[in-house]
Amino acid sequence: MxxxxxxxxxxxxxxxxxxxxxxxxxxxxxxxxxxxxxxxxxxxxxxxxxxxxxxxxxxxxxxxxxxxxxxxxxxxxxxxxxxxxxxxxxxxxxxxxxxxxxxxxxxxxxxxxxxxxxxxxxxxxxxxxxxxxxxxxxxxxxxxxxxxxxxxxxxxxxxxxxxxxxxxxxxxxxxxxxxxxxxxxxxxxxxxxxxxxxxxxxxxxxxxxxxxxxxxxxxxxxxxxxxxxxVAGFIGVSNFIDCKVEGENGDQSALTIGEDYTVSVGLKKSFKGKGIISARPEQLFFDQSKGLKGTVVISTFLGDFIEYEIELENGQILQLNEYTKDSETLKKDGETVYVNFKPDAVNVYDAETMEVISC
Structure with a gap:
């Protein structure tokens, strides 16, 4: 027993x-x-x-x-x-x-x-x-x-x-x-x-x-x-992206990344201040014209997926994984790209307490 x-x-x-x-x-x-x-x-x-x-x-x-x-x-x-x-x-x-x-x-x-x-x-x-x-x-x-x-x-x-x-x-x-x-x-x-x-x-x-x-x-x-x-950083790989959070009702709040890129995310309660977005490499994807602008530093072909290291305009490095079945061509080192994510798939944290505030 x-x-x-x-x-x-x-x-x-x-x-x-x-x-x-x-x-x-x-x-x-x-x-x-x-x-x-x-x-x-x-x-x-x-x-x-x-x-x-x-x-x-x-x-x-x-x-x-x-x-x-x-x-x-x-x-x-x-x-x-x-x-x-x-x-x-x-x-x-x-x-x-x-x-x-x-x-x-x-x-x-x-x-x-x-x-x-x-x-x-x-x-x-x-x-x-x-x-x-x-x-x-x-x-x-x-x-x-x-x-x-x-x-x-x-x-x-x-x-x-x-x-x-x-x-x-x-x-x-x-x-x-x-x-x-x-x-x-x-x-x-x-x-x-x-x-x-x-x-x-x-x-x-x-x-x-x-x-x-x-x-x-x-x-x-x-x-x-x-x-x-x-926990986000210890379990697997996470990209941490600084943002500003502003929301009064706790349902949907605006996340502003950098100077002008804004997305809407559901939060547990009203919050205004500095936040941190945590996004797994597989939660990031390349967009045609919107998102976080960056440059491909290096790409690594790993069979079922390609691992990209991308430097944003502010100098921050992100890791993005793209499955080969979804990729037509391998992006070249030095190529300019836009990185995006689905807001409801990532997590947002209070930059002061490091505790989650997203739904």
């Missing part, structure tokens, strides 16, 4: 340094929940607090209605997959996977059955008699996965488990992990700094910065509707 994981005002301090600053999060039973952020944001610290490896300096951590703050790690019913695999070099694949079951004094016949099932799930049953030094990195990671879920944990914790693998293998293994998680229905909390990995694998994501949660949402929500400029 999977647990709900509830974090209430969690605090962790190391001397004067605050690693976690009153974090509130709720992970649903059976959910694949990712903690995403740059190094030092507090994501691994929080994971280790959930695991019982780090003490809780403030707040509360629950599995369902059971308070975990002072419960020993081995009593929490968790499975853990580490960045460095942490499998025993002197044991075979089969012995590594069986280790946790033997520690729980599970009957021998049941151990054999569950280990075989686990190795089947990660597709390495034929390697059961090999030692770790005879395995590739991806195979070792599969052993670590099998060992974590063979004990049938209520919560599975994963700390950057793919960071030691090459790029192609990371893509393959994240698919394996997602399929396993869906099949087993285990509440899974996953830590990564890789934005693409988080978007591909998660049901929901918490983006963290400096010990605080900046936004929680589905991958689509996080990518399309970032709630602040940090």
């Amino acid at each position: 999977s647990h709900q994981v509830l974090i209430k005002k969690a605090v962790k301090k190391y001397g004067d340094f605050v690693a976690l600053n009153g974090v509130d999060l709720e992970m649903n039973p059976g959910e694949f929940f990712t903690l995403l952020g740059p190094s030092g944001c507090g994501k691994t610290t929080l994971l280790r607090m959930i695991a019982g490896f780090n003490s809780v300096d403030g707040g509360e951590i629950y599995f369902d209605d059971k308070l975990l703050n002072h419960m020993e790690a081995h009593k929490r019913g968790i499975g853990m997959v580490f960045q460095n695999y942490a499998i025993f070099p002197h044991l075979t694949v089969e012995e590594n996977v069986a280790y946790g079951l033997k520690a729980k004094k599970v009957p021998k016949a049941e151990i054999e059955r569950r280990v075989d099932e686990a190795l089947d799930l990660v597709q390495i049953k034929k390697l059961k008699n090999r030692k770790p030094n005879e395995l590739s990195g991806g195979q070792q990671q599969r052993v670590a996965l099998a060992r974590a879920f063979v004990i049938e944990p209520s919560v599975l914790l994963m700390d950057e488990p793919l960071s030691n693998l090459d790029a192609k293998l990371r893509v393959q293994m994240r698919t394996v992990i997602k399929k396993l998680q869906r099949r087993l229905g285990i509440t899974t909390i996953y830590v990564t700094h890789d934005q693409e990995e988080a978007l591909a694998i998660s049901d929901r994501i918490a983006v963290m910065k400096d010990g605080n949660v900046m936004q929680v949402g589905t991958p689509e929500q996080i990518y399309k509707k970032p709630e602040n400029t940090f």
Whole structure:
């Protein structure tokens, strides 16, 4: 049975340094929940607090209605997959996977059955008699996965488990992990700094910065509707364009970019002042005669799309991606162009608070 994981005002301090600053999060039973952020944001610290490896300096951590703050790690019913695999070099694949079951004094016949099932799930049953030094990195990671879920944990914790693998293998293994998680229905909390990995694998994501949660949402929500400029800039690529905002009714407001280019955007409430437009490269497009005037600095052909770097008249650099199926010719370096966007597709932020103000 999977647990709900509830974090209430969690605090962790190391001397004067605050690693976690009153974090509130709720992970649903059976959910694949990712903690995403740059190094030092507090994501691994929080994971280790959930695991019982780090003490809780403030707040509360629950599995369902059971308070975990002072419960020993081995009593929490968790499975853990580490960045460095942490499998025993002197044991075979089969012995590594069986280790946790033997520690729980599970009957021998049941151990054999569950280990075989686990190795089947990660597709390495034929390697059961090999030692770790005879395995590739991806195979070792599969052993670590099998060992974590063979004990049938209520919560599975994963700390950057793919960071030691090459790029192609990371893509393959994240698919394996997602399929396993869906099949087993285990509440899974996953830590990564890789934005693409988080978007591909998660049901929901918490983006963290400096010990605080900046936004929680589905991958689509996080990518399309970032709630602040940090999330907009951290997830994928965003072009930030300064503008002036003026609107009295909160429904439609005028955005003025540069001297004379104005578009109308729906805002949550009335606002007047400096704003910032955030536009993804694929949200920008070339227009015939209106928009932001600029010059192509360089173009990069990437197969299914062309990546353009464009310098505006004010010196700002934008990235625009144009799909090859929509492009008749490749624009030349030095060519004058007009860049435009659909106002309802981009996001607008208050330049002072960096919080979103568009609908």
